[in-house]
Amino acid sequence: MIEIPADDHGQIRVFATTDALPDAVRDKTPEGMIALFGLPLDGTYVDIVKISDLGDMTLSAYIAEGYDMTADAVDKAAVDQVTGTAVLVLSRATGGQAVTLRPEHGLRHVTTYSPVAGITPPEALPDKSARDHVPTSPAKPQKSDARIGGMVAMYALLFMFALVGLMIWVGG
Known part of the structure; x- marks a missing residue:
């Protein structure tokens, strides 16, 4: 019996058998999954692999290339010793439900592949390397003389426009 929790995610359970599996x-x-595991797993997420069909490829290489999951050395050795037929059960086969698998037809659990977190903690940078490279100038750049002259001219034109408008209004 193998217990799979409802929050199981991203795992591949590898089973092996040398017995002939029924057509279902x-x-x-669904009937075939019930016969194999005692419950109706989603067959979309169950992979049945005849080892002889892999040719020169090992089962661990098949899983690594097909599912982008690598095993440690112990699991790799156990997986590569599988003969006959391998049954790979992905986490999604349970539909997010907590289930208990009861393998039949000579099926034995070999190993469970678990995803490796791809997050690496950041390294602390030495503070000496950043010294004298960080600018100490103010965040706002100083205004150039040309920019100041342009602003004065704009305000003068606005003032003259308002003065001419006032003269036309008073004269009119």
Whole structure:
């Protein structure tokens, strides 16, 4: 028996058997999943692999390339010793429900692949390398003489426009 919690995510459970599997199991029908595990897993997320169909590729290489999951050395050795048929059950096969798998047809659990978190903590940078490279000038750049002259001219034109407008209004 294998307990799978409802919050199981991103794992691949690897099972192996040397027994011949019924057609319903190979076709991944709900009846076949019940016959294999005792409950109707979603066959879309169950992969049945005949080891002889892999040719020169090992089962661990198949999982690494097909599912982008790598195993540690111990799991890799156990997975590569599988003969006959491998059944890969992805977490999504349970539909997010807590379930208990009861493997039948000579099925044995080999290992469970778990995703490795791809987050690495940031390294602390040495503070000496940043010294004398950070600008100490104010955040706002100083205004150039040309910019100041342009602003004075604009205000003078606005004042003259208002003065001419006032003269026309008084004279009119």
